[in-house]
Amino acid sequence: MRGTGVEYSPTVRGRRLIRELERLRHDSGLSMEAAAKQLGWSVSKLYRLEHGRSRISTDDLVDMLDLYGVRSPRREALVQLGRDARRRGWWTAYTDIFTGSFIAMEAEASSVRVNAHVVPGLFQTPGYAHAVITGTRPSIGSEEAERRVAARTARQDALFGRTEPPEIHVILDEAVLHRQVGGPTVMAQQLEALAETAAWPQVTLQVLPYTAGANAGMDGHFVILAFEAAEDPPIAYVEGLMGDVYIEAAEEVDRFSLAWTLLTAQALDPEESATKIRALAQRSTRE
Secondary structure (H helix, E strand, O other), X not given: OEEOOOOOOOOHHHHXXXXXXXXXXXXXXXXXXXXXXXXXXXXXXXXXXXXXXXXOOHHHHHHHHHHOOOOOOHHHHHHHHHHHHOOOOHHHHHOOOOOXXXXXHHOOOOEEEEEEOOOOHHHOOHHHHHHHHHHHXXXXXXXXXXXXHHHHHHHHHHHHOOOOOOEEEEEEEHHHHHOOOOOHHHHHHHHHHHHHHXXXXXXXXXXXXXXXXXXXXXXXXXXXXXXXXXXXXXXXXXXXXXXXXXXXXXXXXXXXXXXXXXXXXXXXXXXXXXXXXXXXXXXXXXX
């Protein structure tokens, strides 16, 4: 799925619901064409619902459950799942900033693994975030830049303010620690904040040193999200100039997991990484 900012993008519960509905249709022995005909819908409508391209209304959900012969208590559970999938989260106040499903999925993740070539948004100070945003989006005005910084701060507050925050593991390319994003003062503040963050109990931070040479993370930034519920498989997320890509097929997610395993072996261990970050932070402050 690609997050375009135009089409509906399902949350974790939305993904779970559409998997269940597709399974129910198959178990009923109905092709997509036959099911659409009996529902009085176009095939394209059913296709969009089953592929997360359109939001499933309660009425449409009930019609599908009727057709597939779903009875209590599973019926009530799926109707409730549909309601939960439509629930609005804190991020809906920033729908102009956060497009696609990523933030909604991150909000429910039990673990977040990030291969980073810039300080991850979750760890960025306002000054660093502003420099990154204006540097990568030179066409936006100051008002939009400030709104994007505010959205990033709200994201941090929401994730780390959870009753049970996710486990966050970051592999940070060493070049990130030396690149003067926003200038010396902003970078010194960011390094100090990063050193503090590395000590948080739910955070594991490893620096990938220059000496690692060629490595499995060189193709670019990626994130792997995992979820507590067994019925919610992990996903990989890649963000680029051509849009956001969500990788859900197990064999493709496994490729990212393998890359992650190799990166963790090549990176400095968390203690060595924290020492390096603290040393650079202290040097930046003196300078």
